[in-house]
Structures are given as C-alpha cells and as structure tokens.
Amino acid sequence: MSVLEVRNLTKRFGKFTALNGVNIEVNEGEVYGFIGPNGAGKSTTIRVLLGILKATEGGAKIFGKDAWSDAVEIHKRIAYVPGDVNLWPNLTGGEVIDLFVKLRGGNNKSRREELINKFNLDPTKKCRTYSKGNRQKVALVAAFSSDADLYILDEPTSGLDPLMEQVFQECVMDAKSEGKSVLLSSHILSEVEKLCDRVGIIRQGEIIETGTLNELRHLTRTNLLVETKQPITSLNELKGVHDIEEKDQGLSFQVDTEELDAVIKHVSKFGIVKLESAPPTLEDLFMRHYESKDEVSGGVS
Structure with missing residues (x-):
C-alpha cells in the first residue's frame, strides 16, 4: 500500500x-x-x-x-x-x-x-x-x-x-x-x-x-583483483573492462557486471592463483551514473 x-x-x-x-x-x-x-x-x-x-x-x-x-x-x-x-x-x-x-x-x-x-x-x-x-x-x-x-x-x-x-x-x-x-x-x-x-x-x-x-546494480562495475601464474595479455581488448592497474599482488580492474562471465573465462586461461571480487557499491553506481550523464551533456553542472 x-x-x-x-x-x-x-x-x-x-x-x-x-x-x-x-x-x-x-x-x-x-x-x-x-x-x-x-x-x-x-x-x-x-x-x-x-x-x-x-x-x-x-x-x-x-x-x-x-x-x-x-x-x-x-x-x-x-x-x-x-x-x-x-x-x-x-x-x-x-x-x-x-x-x-x-x-x-x-x-x-x-x-x-x-x-x-x-x-x-x-x-x-x-x-x-x-x-x-x-x-x-x-x-x-x-x-x-x-x-x-x-x-x-x-x-x-x-x-x-x-x-x-x-x-x-x-x-x-x-x-x-x-x-x-x-x-x-x-x-x-x-x-x-x-x-x-x-x-x-x-x-x-x-x-x-x-x-x-x-x-x-546493472549500472555498476564489479571490482576485481587477480593474481595469475602467467601475465594476463589482451585484457584491455576485452569488452567491459576498465581502469586496469598493476598492483604488487596482481592486476586490479573493474568489469561491467554483464561482461563478468567472459572476462573470468579469459583470465582463467592464465592460471588463477588468487581472485578477489568486491561487489559494486552505491557509490560506484552514483559516480558512474553522473559521470556518464556529464559526458553526454558535455560538462559538469
């Protein structure tokens, strides 16, 4: 009601x-x-x-x-x-x-x-x-x-x-x-x-x-931290992958939730030693939503 x-x-x-x-x-x-x-x-x-x-x-x-x-x-x-x-x-x-x-x-x-x-x-x-x-x-x-x-x-x-x-x-x-x-x-x-x-x-x-x-949450990205036996190649060519950074313990990047399955399949070929996944927060949703809107409108209001 x-x-x-x-x-x-x-x-x-x-x-x-x-x-x-x-x-x-x-x-x-x-x-x-x-x-x-x-x-x-x-x-x-x-x-x-x-x-x-x-x-x-x-x-x-x-x-x-x-x-x-x-x-x-x-x-x-x-x-x-x-x-x-x-x-x-x-x-x-x-x-x-x-x-x-x-x-x-x-x-x-x-x-x-x-x-x-x-x-x-x-x-x-x-x-x-x-x-x-x-x-x-x-x-x-x-x-x-x-x-x-x-x-x-x-x-x-x-x-x-x-x-x-x-x-x-x-x-x-x-x-x-x-x-x-x-x-x-x-x-x-x-x-x-x-x-x-x-x-x-x-x-x-x-x-x-x-x-x-x-x-x-479809508007957000999942945060991943991956350590593999061999260096991951071609990650930046995959659809839905963003903000790739090299860390001491592996690679950190964000993935659009709808592309998660394809990205994990690609990464697993390199022998996963460690995988940390953090669910998207409302903050991610909020910032991404406003960023995308601002890009469309051509500036920050």
Missing part, C-alpha cells in the same frame, strides 16, 4: 525549474532512499511534501491526502528531521523533545528515556550550548519518540559521529519492523545502501533512475 505518492511534481521559481516531473512512491513498511548531489532538488521536494512549498504542477499525496491543502492533518502522523536543526536557545534539549512529542499527541516516557540514553544526549543542557551533532540528536530523539507512521529524514545524520550513525540506523530498522515508512534523503551512500529497500536518484530536478539496489 502506498503511503506517499508524488506524481509529475514540477516546481518553478520564476524562470528556474527546480523540479521537473518528479515521481516517487513510498510503500507501507518501506525505507526509500532519496539521493543526489547538492542542488539536485532533494530539499525542494521535501518542502513540497511538508506543505511548505506549493507545487507549480503535479502534486504529492501522503496517506491519500493532498500535501498542500491537508498539511495540518498529515503532520499529525509524520515526523521530520532536517539536516540543520535550529532549536529554541533558552529551552533545554529535554523540553524541546517533550514539546515535539506532545504536539503529536504522544506520551511514551520510556521510549524517550531509552533514546536519550542510546544517543548519549544530556537533556538538561540549554539548546544554545549544543553542538551541531547534539542538535541533530535532539531532533532524532523527538522524531523516534513520537508514534509517527511516516518519517521524512533530510540528511538526518549530518554532524553525528560514526557510533551515533549506527544508533540512528538501528532506529530506522526498528521503525521499519513496526511497519512504519521512511523517506531518507542522504548523501552518505553507505547509509542508504544499508537501510533502503528502494532508491531514487535525482539530478538537476529530475529522477534519473529508481528501483531496488539489485535492479540498479
């Missing part, structure tokens, strides 16, 4: 088109990764979803309601964490968390305490004394303490150390196991790779690819 549906969303600011025909669908119990470089249109899309901006064309529905006209109703069931949290300087972190949780009608004290401990947050300090990372923690504790059905997270781990990133990832997986839905906008590709069921890549205001990670 679809929780969030964006159809043909277009947003213009004067002559500038920030979003051009964006389509996104997030289902119940699904973590959807929304990735792209800075300025690609991620935050603009999220502002439309939150009812802060009105779509020029198309629109967005959350829980079957219109994101613009039914924003008040929708906000009762969503939790939002921005990438740069601003808090009331004279309130303590604990007071801010309580305020946000009460606004959503929740009152789960044990969940609040559990999350404060997990995120190693001192809730008695005034918000003006908090570092960026601690401000993020306040927003994350408030979000995951509330009983939301949809979490909209826009670069939520910005400023967190790796240990706290892990705690965040556990919170997302807990929410998913309870059947909640998550829209995660992030540039930390390893985070998206660990958490997300499906991914949408946005570039210059357009969704250029969407699907599960397995579906998107």
